Amino acid sequence: MITVHHLNNSRSQRILWLLEELGLPYEIRHYQRDAKTSLAPPELLRVHPLGKSPVITDGDLTIAESGAIIEYLVDRYGDGALIPPQRTPERLRYTYWLHFAEGTAMPPLLMKLVFNRIEKGPMPFFARPIARAIARKVRDGFIDPNLDRIVAHIEGELGRGDWFAGDAFTAADIQMSFPVEAAAARVRAGPNMTRFLERIHARPAYRRAIEKGGEVKILS
Numbered sequence: 001m002i003t004v005h006h007l008n009n010s011r012s013q014r015i016l017w018l019l020e021e022l023g024l025p026y027e028i029r030h031y032q033r034d035a036k037t038s039l040a041p042p043e044l045l046r047v048h049p050l051g052k053s054p055v056i057t058d059g060d061l062t063i064a065e066s067g068a069i070i071e072y073l074v075d076r077y078g079d080g081a082l083i084p085p086q087r088t089p090e091r092l093r094y095t096y097w098l099h100f101a102e103g104t105a106m107p108p109l110l111m112k113l114v115f116n117r118i119e120k121g122p123m124p125f126f127a128r129p130i131a132r133a134i135a136r137k138v139r140d141g142f143i144d145p146n147l148d149r150i151v152a153h154i155e156g157e158l159g160r161g162d163w164f165a166g167d168a169f170t171a172a173d174i175q176m177s178f179p180v181e182a183a184a185a186r187v188r189a190g191p192n193m194t195r196f197l198e199r200i201h202a203r204p205a206y207r208r209a210i211e212k213g214g215e216v217k218i219l220s
Contacts, residue, residue, distance in 0.1 A: 016212060113186060
C-alpha cells in the first residue's frame, strides 16, 4: 500500500491529487505544521532524514521530492496515463515543465515570500530601516525581475493551449500547479494562468484530494 506522509498546507497535496487521478489506493498519514514556526513536526524525521514533505512509502521504498515521486508513481503504476508518448515533442515539454516547477520557478517564489516577511515583519526599531532597505534592494534588483520573466514564460506557454505538455492533461500540470498558485498569490496571474487554475480546480480528482488532504492556503 502506498502511504503519503502528508503535511498540511504543503506541496504533498499534489501527490494526493496525482493518486486520485490515477485511481490508485493509498493511505494518508497526517502531520501538522507548528502553529508558530510553520515548520514540519519532528515526527517526519522518522520517515526521511530531511523531515520534509512530500514523502511516500511504498513497501520497502521511501521516496521524497515531488518530481521524483511523480515520476515513480506514473512510471510504476500509470500504465501510460498522464504522460505523453516517448520521442514526441509533447514528451519533451512534459519533462521540461516537470523539472521547471521546482528547479526554476519555486526558488525565487520562496525568496519572494521570505523577503516580503523581512520587509513587513516585526523587528527592533533600530534594525528596521537597514533590514527593510536590504530586503527591498534584493527584491527589486533580483527577485522581481526573475519572477517577471518566469510569469511571462508560464503565461506564454499556457497561451499555446490548455495544458503545459500539449492538448492533454498530464502529471506536468499537477507539478506546475503549485508554482502557478504561488505566482498568483505573490506576484500576479495573467488570464491564461487564471484559466489554468480554474480548470484544475474543477477536476473531480483535484476536489477529492482537497477533501482528503485539506485546503492549501498559499502564503503571500
